[in-house]
Amino acid sequence: MSEAILSLRNINKSFGAVHVLRGVDLDIYPGQVTALVGDNGAGKSTLIKCIAGIYTPDSGEYHFDGKPVTVNGPRDATALGIEVVYQDLALCDNLDIVHNLFLGREKKKGVTLDEASMEQLARQTLDGLSVRTVKSIRQTVASLSGGQRQTVAIARAVLWNNKVVILDEPTAALGVSQTEQVLNLVRRLADAGIAVVLISHNLVDVFEVADNVAALYLGTMAAQVKLNEVSRNQVIELITTGKSAGVTNIGANK
Amino acid sequence: MSTQTPETAQETLAAPSLKSAAADYWARIKSGDIGSLPAVLGLVALCIVFTSMSSSFLTPGNFANLLTQAAGVIVIAMGLIFVLLLGDIDLSAGYSAGVSGAVLVILVSNHHWNWVPALLVAIVAGVLMGLVIGWLVSYVGVPSFVVTLAMFLAFQGILLLLAGEGGTIAIEDKTVIAIENSNMKPLISWLFFLICAALYVLSGLRKMAVRRKAGLKTELVQLWVFKTVGLLALCAVAVFSLNLERSNNVKLVSLKGIPDVVPLILAILVVGTFFLSRTSYGRHLYAVGGNTEAARRSGIDVKRVRLFAFVICSSLAAIAGLIFVSRANSVSPTTGGNSTLLYAVGAAVIGGTSLFGGKGKMRDAILGGLVVAVIDNGMGLLGYAAGIKYIVTGLVLLVSAGVDALSRKGGN
Ligand SMILES: Nc1ncnc2c1ncn2[C@@H]1O[C@H](COP(=O)(O)OP(=O)(O)OP(=O)(O)O)[C@@H](O)[C@H]1O
Ligand SMILES: [Mg+2]
Numbered sequence: 001m002s003e004a005i006l007s008l009r010n011i012n013k014s015f016g017a018v019h020v021l022r023g024v025d026l027d028i029y030p031g032q033v034t035a036l037v038g039d040n041g042a043g044k045s046t047l048i049k050c051i052a053g054i055y056t057p058d059s060g061e062y063h064f065d066g067k068p069v070t071v072n073g074p075r076d077a078t079a080l081g082i083e084v085v086y087q088d089l090a091l092c093d094n095l096d097i098v099h100n101l102f103l104g105r106e107k108k109k110g111v112t113l114d115e116a117s118m119e120q121l122a123r124q125t126l127d128g129l130s131v132r133t134v135k136s137i138r139q140t141v142a143s144l145s146g147g148q149r150q151t152v153a154i155a156r157a158v159l160w161n162n163k164v165v166i167l168d169e170p171t172a173a174l175g176v177s178q179t180e181q182v183l184n185l186v187r188r189l190a191d192a193g194i195a196v197v198l199i200s201h202n203l204v205d206v207f208e209v210a211d212n213v214a215a216l217y218l219g220t221m222a223a224q225v226k227l228n229e230v231s232r233n234q235v236i237e238l239i240t241t242g243k244s245a246g247v248t249n250i251g252a253n254k
Numbered sequence: 255m256s257t258q259t260p261e262t263a264q265e266t267l268a269a270p271s272l273k274s275a276a277a278d279y280w281a282r283i284k285s286g287d288i289g290s291l292p293a294v295l296g297l298v299a300l301c302i303v304f305t306s307m308s309s310s311f312l313t314p315g316n317f318a319n320l321l322t323q324a325a326g327v328i329v330i331a332m333g334l335i336f337v338l339l340l341g342d343i344d345l346s347a348g349y350s351a352g353v354s355g356a357v358l359v360i361l362v363s364n365h366h367w368n369w370v371p372a373l374l375v376a377i378v379a380g381v382l383m384g385l386v387i388g389w390l391v392s393y394v395g396v397p398s399f400v401v402t403l404a405m406f407l408a409f410q411g412i413l414l415l416l417a418g419e420g421g422t423i424a425i426e427d428k429t430v431i432a433i434e435n436s437n438m439k440p441l442i443s444w445l446f447f448l449i450c451a452a453l454y455v456l457s458g459l460r461k462m463a464v465r466r467k468a469g470l471k472t473e474l475v476q477l478w479v480f481k482t483v484g485l486l487a488l489c490a491v492a493v494f495s496l497n498l499e500r501s502n503n504v505k506l507v508s509l510k511g512i513p514d515v516v517p518l519i520l521a522i523l524v525v526g527t528f529f530l531s532r533t534s535y536g537r538h539l540y541a542v543g544g545n546t547e548a549a550r551r552s553g554i555d556v557k558r559v560r561l562f563a564f565v566i567c568s569s570l571a572a573i574a575g576l577i578f579v580s581r582a583n584s585v586s587p588t589t590g591g592n593s594t595l596l597y598a599v600g601a602a603v604i605g606g607t608s609l610f611g612g613k614g615k616m617r618d619a620i621l622g623g624l625v626v627a628v629i630d631n632g633m634g635l636l637g638y639a640a641g642i643k644y645i646v647t648g649l650v651l652l653v654s655a656g657v658d659a660l661s662r663k664g665g666n
Contacts, residue, residue, distance in 0.1 A: 074551070075553070078553070086551075088547075090545060090547055090548035090551050090552075091545065091548055092540070092541045092544035092545045092548050092612070093544055093545065093612075094540060094543070094544035094545075094612035094613055095537075095540060095541060095544060099537060099540075099541075103537075103541055103548070103549070103552040103554070104541075104549070104552030104553040104554050105552070105553070106537060108534065111533060112528075112532045112533060113532055113533065113534060113537065116464050116465055116467075116468035116470060117468065119468070119470055120468055120469070120470065140287075
């Protein structure tokens with residue numbers, strides 16, 4: 001297995017008296033999809049917010065590209081090349097696809113916006129992801145389907161050559177065929193060398209697209225294992241009880 | 255008008271046709287993206303009704319009168335659009351105009367300043383008022399409705415103190431008075447039209463050339479020609495009728511040409527449109543108005559964007575103040591008061607700007623401002639009382655806001 005691009009060690013995070021993350025370890029690898037699973041309230045969202053710099057962990061180590069780093073805000077995470085696609089997507093409905101892709105990072109010629117080159121780049125990015133479902137990249141995001149919106153949000157994450165892309169339940173609100181499209185897209189991101197983290201409650205999705213799975217249980221990392229070494233029942237056990245016989249941690253392989 | 259182009263045409267290899275362009279436009283209307291269509295239709299309908307009911311409505315004199323009558327409200331509305339794009343409101347913009355107007359008149363009339371530095375100070379006053387409002391709204395976090403309601407009262411008080419209780423201060427400066435009372439000479443008017451038309455056509459051609467060079471789909475040429483020729487023909491007719499003699503007594507005084515305030519408004523329109531559609535600040539305004547949280551996560555400084563919107567709004571109100579004092583030849587405690595602000599909000603909303611934020615254009619202020627002025631002017635000619643005019647204008651505003659709300663629902 002290649003070197004992890006992002007490693008967390010012994011991360012702790014409390015909100016007041018509530019100890020939400022308890023000594024969590026996590027490794028994320030380039031070119032792989034790491035599924036982050038766990039029951040409601042296990043701490044998945046809190047963990048990715050720590051990665052994204054929205055929360056600062058109380059203690060623990062954060063390594064990026066093998067070097068220890070401190071991430072004190074979303075800007076630090078962005079600078080490292082980490083992009084999070086949140087569940088609510090956060091797109092501007094009144095703007096078109098190109099505008100949304102470049103929001104906050106518009107290309108300019110002098111003081112004016114360089115619409116032509118932004119449109120070209122947007123087209124290339126979507127083509128690169130083999131996105132063929134949008135009719136025009138100049139249509140407003142309001143007119144897109146849920147799956148297309150998810151696609152735009154993901155495309156925005158890869159437009160900036162990010163190294164780590166984290167997706168919080170990208171298929172939760174989608175129908176069968178749109179889920180399939182988004183999962184294909186997730187797979188292509190990883191195949192392009194990006195380290196992808198996929199939060200999902202749907203084990204079918206996880207088994208379809210992920211390379212390894214990290215299961216949180218009540219704020220502790222029950223196990224992070226290669227997907228081809230576990231069965232669905234073992235993963236369910238990890239999620240619901242925090243342990244499963246015969247599961248070997250990836251960390252233990254080292 | 256080029257920003258309105260239906261760029262949503264299918265990106266298929268099939269050659270774009272007028273038919274597919276029309277289909278796209280229809281699809282946008284159906285999805286609730288109706289833009290300025292109701293304002294244009296309303297304006298045409300109102301003009302037909304008033305022309306058929308009053309012989310003095312469609313006359314060169316009344317047309318010029320309409321433009322100068324609408325000018326102040328249009329400029330306030332153009333500033334308000336920046337604030338409305340965020341989903342905020344500035345109820346104090348009318349009295350900011352009054353206060354800036356008073357500053358101008360007092361400096362020129364009482365302190366014998368030249369009008370240029372006096373106007374600069376008046377605009378600085380506008381900037382300061384905008385900074386106070388913007389700071390309270392975006393950094394302290396008080397809702398804009400409350401802040402500007404309070405400022406509505408406070409600015410009214412400042413104006414009262416400046417103008418002196420019940421008093422009016424006259425202004426005699428020729429340049430200031432000329433803005434609302436003088437016209438360009440007919441020949442200059444045509445020259446002005448030709449230059450503007452040439453620049454408009456050139457910018458349209460340039461935009462197409464840039465897109466073609468980048469290998470991007472361009473607007474259908476026939477459609478562009480059709481729209482451009484139509485707009486320019488309409489403007490040419492307007493210039494022609496404004497160049498007709500409209501004085502009742504030609505021997506005493508000759509009145510013809512484009513009113514001086516028109517180029518002023520066009521200049522604000524061009525600069526404002528450039529700001530909104532071609533700069534990243536403009537883009538961020540739309541983004542914050544569309545989804546504040548998304549804008550924040552994209553690294554946009556939401557507070558600063560909001561602060562600037564209020565500064566722009568009050569600064570343009572200062573220019574409206576100049577127009578008001580020019581029209582009245584004086585400033586009084588009611589300059590920018592009465593129905594001014596509501597007419598300006600009405601103008602923006604009737605023109606197609608959404609009260610919910612994220613949708614609107616500079617030209618909405620002009621279209622809507624003309625609708626408001628036509629109602630006011632036409633009903634006045636027909637001899638209706640002021641009360642009836644207010645009721646009708648209020649109802650038109652309500653209908654526009656209703657259309658806005660419903661089209662939002664339809665869009666989602
Ligand atoms: N800001 C906060 N303040 C206090 N407690 C919090 C805060 N954020 C999260 N928690 C608590 O931390 C625990 C983990 O929450 P988190 O949102 O990370 O769970 P999750 O695994 O993402 O769950 P879900 O699957 O429902 O999204 C929960 O018990 C939650 O109540
Ligand atoms: Mg969650």
